[in-house]
Amino acid sequence: MNVTFNFSGQNFLVTGASSGIGREVARELLEAGAKVLGVARHFPDDELEKFGQAWQPRILDVTQFDAAEKVLAEFVSEHGKFDGAVHSAGAAAILPVNVWDADAASKLMNVNFFAVANLIKIFCRKKFRAESFAQVLISSVSAHRAQKSLASYAATKSAAETYIRTAALELAEKNIRLNSVTLGFISGTRMTQNVDAEISGIPRGEVEDAAGVILFLLSDRAKFITGANFVVDGGFS
Numbered sequence: 001m002n003v004t005f006n007f008s009g010q011n012f013l014v015t016g017a018s019s020g021i022g023r024e025v026a027r028e029l030l031e032a033g034a035k036v037l038g039v040a041r042h043f044p045d046d047e048l049e050k051f052g053q054a055w056q057p058r059i060l061d062v063t064q065f066d067a068a069e070k071v072l073a074e075f076v077s078e079h080g081k082f083d084g085a086v087h088s089a090g091a092a093a094i095l096p097v098n099v100w101d102a103d104a105a106s107k108l109m110n111v112n113f114f115a116v117a118n119l120i121k122i123f124c125r126k127k128f129r130a131e132s133f134a135q136v137l138i139s140s141v142s143a144h145r146a147q148k149s150l151a152s153y154a155a156t157k158s159a160a161e162t163y164i165r166t167a168a169l170e171l172a173e174k175n176i177r178l179n180s181v182t183l184g185f186i187s188g189t190r191m192t193q194n195v196d197a198e199i200s201g202i203p204r205g206e207v208e209d210a211a212g213v214i215l216f217l218l219s220d221r222a223k224f225i226t227g228a229n230f231v232v233d234g235g236f237s
Contacts, residue, residue, distance in 0.1 A: 006032060008032075008034070010034045010035070012082065012218070014036055015040070016040055016090060018041075021186060021211065024211045025211045026038045028215055029218075030052070035079055036051075037058060037072070040059070040060070040089070058071050062118075063110040063114065068122070081127075085136070086218070087116050092153050095108075095150075100151075104152070113163065116163065116164070132220075133175065134218045135177070137160055138183060138210075139180045140183060141236055142157060145236070160180070161180050161182070166227075169227060177222070179222075179230065180228075181210065181214055182232065184232065184234055187206055202234075204234070209232060
């Protein structure tokens with residue numbers, strides 16, 4: 001690999017950090033010298049030993065908004081303010097329009113959109129963030145290319161992307177950068193583990209392909225980039 005990052009002395013939040021893209025982002029941040037608060041609803045029992053003391057895994061459902069703020073506050077009290085965050089936690093569901101269900105759609109919206117807005121709100125407060133702060137949202141190509149039975153899922157991702165783009169204007173003066181990364185088919189994630197990309201003709205990427213762009217957006221090399229969306233889908237869209 002001919003691109004390296006140095007995040008020594010910096011703190012980051014990664015949601016959905018127990019597997020897939022979130023786990024890879026956390027791993028690469030740790031390798032680059034960062035301290036990482038990784039949150040997810042479940043972790044393996046030996047999670048702390050895998051990455052060392054710079055890795056701080058916590059059980060958290062990001063849709064529990066008060067609990068999320070409490071977990072972040074505890075980390076800041078012990079380790080210092082955050083320099084950045086990656087929202088990789090997400091939910092997907094096959095929900096054809098003729099069987100649309102409000103409860104199922106609400107669950108998607110809570111994870112894919114409302115949790116994003118809540119984290120942005122938390123990091124508006126100086127007690128949680130460093131003077132320069134970057135947040136990255138993981139979105140999906142479904143927000144841009146129509147796919148059957150994914151209308152509700154696509155709508156939540158579109159909402160989150162639009163929110164990021166608009167909120168970035170408000171927060172630029174606070175030296176907070178907000179960007180999103182739209183991903184196509186990425187192998188090694190829970191959402192794609194039962195899909196055969198070769199049969200369906202969809203370009204196949206790896207978690208490393210996503211993590212590289214995300215780390216760039218967290219770095220100082222992207223300090224003039226905010227309110228943008230980066231597509232990483234192998235040309236699918």
